[in-house]
Amino acid sequence: MKYYVADAFTDEVFKGNPAGVCVLDEWLQDDVMQKIAAENNLSETAFVVKGKNKNEYDLRWFTPKAEIDLCGHATLGTSYVISNYVDVGTDKMIFHTASGILEVNRKSDLYEMNFPTREPKKTQIPETILDIIGVKPIETYLSRDLVIVVETEEQVKNLAPDFSKMLKLEVGSGVIVTAKGSDVDFVSRCFYPKLGVNEDPVTGSAHSNLIPFWSKRLNKDKMIAKQLSKRGGTLYCELCGDRVKISGRASLYMVGNINI
Structure with missing residues (x-):
């Protein structure tokens, strides 16, 4: 083939x-x-x-x-x-x-x-999350993945998660860490050790969660996002009712x- x-x-x-x-x-x-x-x-x-x-x-x-x-x-x-x-x-x-x-x-x-949108629902902050990502979350949300909101873009950029501990996390297929951006609307990094991918460089499906989440917070339907992995990537985002355009x-x- x-x-x-x-x-x-x-x-x-x-x-x-x-x-x-x-x-x-x-x-x-x-x-x-x-x-x-x-x-x-x-x-x-x-x-x-x-x-x-x-x-x-x-x-x-x-x-x-x-x-x-x-x-x-x-x-x-x-x-x-x-x-x-x-x-x-x-x-x-x-x-x-x-x-x-x-x-x-x-x-x-x-x-x-x-x-499709996958708007995450607010959930309790897991007790182990500070040990896993090394940063104190502001809030956590859950859909397919656990969405962790942190204070700054720099915190997202400098994350060094403990993947052995992340594997033991009982909620979510993966972990998305996000914050408001400086030169874009929002930033993120995405981790999926349970699926054999410690860090996914740029994750379109994660933005089915992130677009409706940040749209409400920023009060705008059209946004630009960056994923801050080593390779990096840019996504042009739009909320359209119960759908998202990426x-x-x-x-x-x-x-x-x-x-x-």
Whole structure:
């Protein structure tokens, strides 16, 4: 099968979040796709099969350890690959996924993803969280992931979590740490050791939580966000009722073949 790696939420190679994209004629066995994702050892590998209707595709995402129900950067990477290398010139893509139908529109060099919101609900601050992240939270919230609000952008940037302790955290698939930004609206970092990814460089799906959260706090629907991992990435965000629009750029790193 053809295999691509696209760096998502950036227009430069070696930045953003690298997504593996496997283009299939038909579905493989689940265990085979899981082995491929483990072999690729990226935070997510996307598997895409062309649908019966024009511009429609079936899409699934795997971390090195498990299949997940929503992934932003690998959806962006898949859209970039389809539009530039598979169905060249396509500017609208409809993906059938575990999270329902996801629509992506290409607007020049930006790929605008339409995702469901996952507004987090306020929860008690876990007793162990200070030991895990080394920073005292202001508040914590929960949806799929535990969302931790801290005081400053610098605290987010300088985090050095204890991943062995984070693995024992009983709530959330992952941990999102966020704060108001200085030159953007808000910043974050995202950690998923339970899924085999200690830190995800840029996490589109996390912004299904962060966009409605920060929209209320900042009283604005359109925002720019940065993820402050070592690679870094920029996301253009908009709240649209019970949906969010997350836009970003992508850059091709490699094209190859997987032989199994």
